[in-house]
Amino acid sequence: MKSLHSAQFIVSQSIDSDAIFTLLQHEFSLHETDHTRLKCHYLDTFDWRMYQKNYVCSWYQTANKRAKNREGIFFIHEKETGNSICELPLSRVPKFSKDINHQAYRSMLDNILGIRALMTVAVLTVKRRQLIILDEEHKTLALLQLEQYTIDESADDDQPAGRLIVCPVRGYPKVFKRVVQLVTEQLKLPHSREALLDEVLTVTGKRPDTCKLTGFQELESSFSTWEAVRILLQHLFSVMQANEYGLREAIDTEFLHDYRVAVRRIRSILGQIKHVFPDKLLAYFKREFSWLGTVTTPTRDLDMYLLKFDGYIQALPDDLQQHLEMFRLFLQRHWKIEHARLCRALDSKRYQKLTSEWQKILANADMPLQREMSTGSQAQETCNAAEPARIVARQRIWKLYKRILKEGGSITPQSHDEDLHELRKSCKKFRYLIEFFQDYYVGKSMKQLLKTLKQLQDNLGDFQDLCVQIEQLNGFAEQMQQEGLADTKTIMAMGVLVERLNERKTALRAEFRRQFESFIQPEKKAVFVEALRVQQHEGVTE
Known part of the structure; x- marks a missing residue:
């Protein structure tokens, strides 16, 4: 019944x-x-x-x-x-x-x-x-x-x-x-x-509308580069603002993560979409958003160690697991210190000036018109602002794609870890731009290609995380000894943990070549070339 x-x-x-x-x-x-x-x-x-x-x-x-x-x-x-x-x-x-x-x-x-x-x-x-x-x-x-x-x-x-x-x-x-x-x-x-x-x-008056935090406004094919960039930057700034309270209050770690992703994407647009902002203004905002990325890094790093901590314990032999608890206390103590520093940075006059100046720029809908009334070098500085966004974006994405092929193709088993890190950064910029301007690149083939790119990024990202963790764990061990927070067993446990992470790092390095070759398979490469090829008559200033 x-x-x-x-x-x-x-x-x-x-x-x-x-x-x-x-x-x-x-x-x-x-x-x-x-x-x-x-x-x-x-x-x-x-x-x-x-x-x-x-x-x-x-x-x-x-x-x-x-x-x-x-x-x-x-x-x-x-x-x-x-x-x-x-x-x-x-x-x-x-x-x-x-x-x-x-x-x-x-x-x-x-x-x-x-x-x-x-x-x-x-x-x-x-x-x-x-x-x-x-x-x-x-x-x-x-x-x-x-x-x-x-x-x-x-x-x-x-x-x-x-x-x-x-x-x-x-x-x-x-x-x-x-x-x-x-x-x-x-x-x-x-x-x-x-x-x-x-x-x-x-x-x-509350609505469970997650689209405003996850999705961008649709970009029309008629948009100028400034119109499109302004929409994207307004959205990313709103994500920053929406997450600021949660990161200050430390409600959960995703507030700081999402805030940092928004900052990173803003920096990507400023660095990759050329000749939209006047040079002096661009230099100021690139410097200040870089500073914002720097001041949020220590807290985020400690967040990640604490999130991964149970996994660290499981990676150790049973007789060493309990001796890692002093490391957890060390991380928690330093997290409080770094989080307080972050909050002071967000309360600073420097941050208030940045957000105020940024809001003024985003409120200016007439930058292309102002550029047309400019002369000489100033006009050249913003010469792409009034150009069609779909053309400017495609040229830049195409250039990044060629960079990825060159950087990835030159990596050998003997290459330095830093070479993989540079490729990871290129892949991230590339993916961000495709996501920003996805309205200009539709189709199942492109989505499948992005899935392959995501797998390559995951490999490179995990590899870079391990590089950082291994280096920082050795530094943490020394710092804990200086602070009198680590006995012999704790240092031994951290040493074994570094060995386990090194083993994982070696495996990821060996996996890289397979992931990259999957990304550049001829049929997948053809989809990119077809979607991103820049026609001769579509030239804009790089």
């Missing part, structure tokens, strides 16, 4: 709640079991991962501070049906999947959240009356909940409507259907057409 979902009805403020129960008492035996006031925290990640998977995540706690038991309950519901997936007692609002002590639910959350933290997206006060329908033998036939809601920090006249929730009990479907019939036909209460969370988000 198909299971029944709970039914939810809208109850406006003008409806007398007692009248609802009076009607039902004519036909059923009703008993009130609870009359309470609750505080509900709706939870999701910054990028709304639970919502995107059609789940509603919440944590309820009684709002009565005098209550003896104030332990909260953590819920996961299906957004569309309201069906409960998870109900667990938790003393506090969970932040990460690791805070859930139930293995199956923790695994479920881990698959959805990854390393992202749950954040409170709305706080709701719930006044709830709960009644049960009993038969003559005092068996529960159905459950009724009448709820009224108040959104914290929202005007009294701008609140969600109340709800009557009718919950079925297994084995008594006829009672459930009869209650729903009475509520629908006699009380004429309308069914709720949307999840309560959606109504709360509407009232608060």
Whole structure:
């Protein structure tokens, strides 16, 4: 038999709640079991991962501070049906999947959240009356909940409507259907057409729109280079701004990561799309965004060590694993120091000047017109600003592609590690530009080609990460000894860890050639050549 979902009805403020129960008492035996006031925290990640998977995540706690038991309950519901997936007692609002002590639910959350933290997206006060329908033998036939809601920090006249929730009990479907019939036909209460969370988000003006953080505005073929670049830079700056609060508060490591990626992409545009900004202005912004990349690096590096730490432990023999814990404490201590330095940098006059000047530039929609009124060297400095973006971008992407072929083709087993690092940087710039201007390069072949490029980048990225880790781990060991934080066993454990990382580095170096050859296969190369070839009549200034 198909299971029944709970039914939810809208109850406006003008409806007398007692009248609802009076009607039902004519036909059923009703008993009130609870009359309470609750505080509900709706939870999701910054990028709304639970919502995107059609789940509603919440944590309820009684709002009565005098209550003896104030332990909260953590819920996961299906957004569309309201069906409960998870109900667990938790003393506090969970932040990460690791805070859930139930293995199956923790695994479920881990698959959805990854390393992202749950954040409170709305706080709701719930006044709830709960009644049960009993038969003559005092068996529960159905459950009724009448709820009224108040959104914290929202005007009294701008609140969600109340709800009557009718919950079925297994084995008594006829009672459930009869209650729903009475509520629908006699009380004429309308069914709720949307999840309560959606109504709360509407009232608060919040929308789970992740596109504004992940996708670029479509670039039209008629756009000038400045028009296209301005749109891209505005988007990337908005990503920086959206992530700044989270990185300051250290909510999770992805805020700093996404902030740094936005900075890196801005730097890529400034460096790769030539002759759009006046030289003096370009030099200033390239220098300042480079500084921003530098001041965020130490905290990000320490984030990565802490994220990888469990893997480091597993790489060691059992008898050495416990001796690595002093290294974890060292990393945590220095992370606090570096994060404080980062926050001071973001509070500095230098940063405020950078963001202020950047906003002024992005607000200027008339740079091509200003260039046309310029003369001499200044006009030459911005000569590509008014050129078609699709042509300027294609020329630059084509040039980067040829650089990748040259750099990758010259790498041999005897090449220095730095040569692979330079190729990695070229690949990253190349991929960024294709992603920026992807509207000009469509088709499944190009997408498949980018997948191959991603695999090559992963190989080069992992290799470079290991190069850095091996060098820094040796430095950390010396620093820990100087600070009196490492005994002989800890240094030995770190030495073994470096050996394991070196083994992995050697394997990745051997894998590089296969990945590169896959990337430059003739049929894949032909797709790039066809898509990116620059015609003679499309010449622009490099």
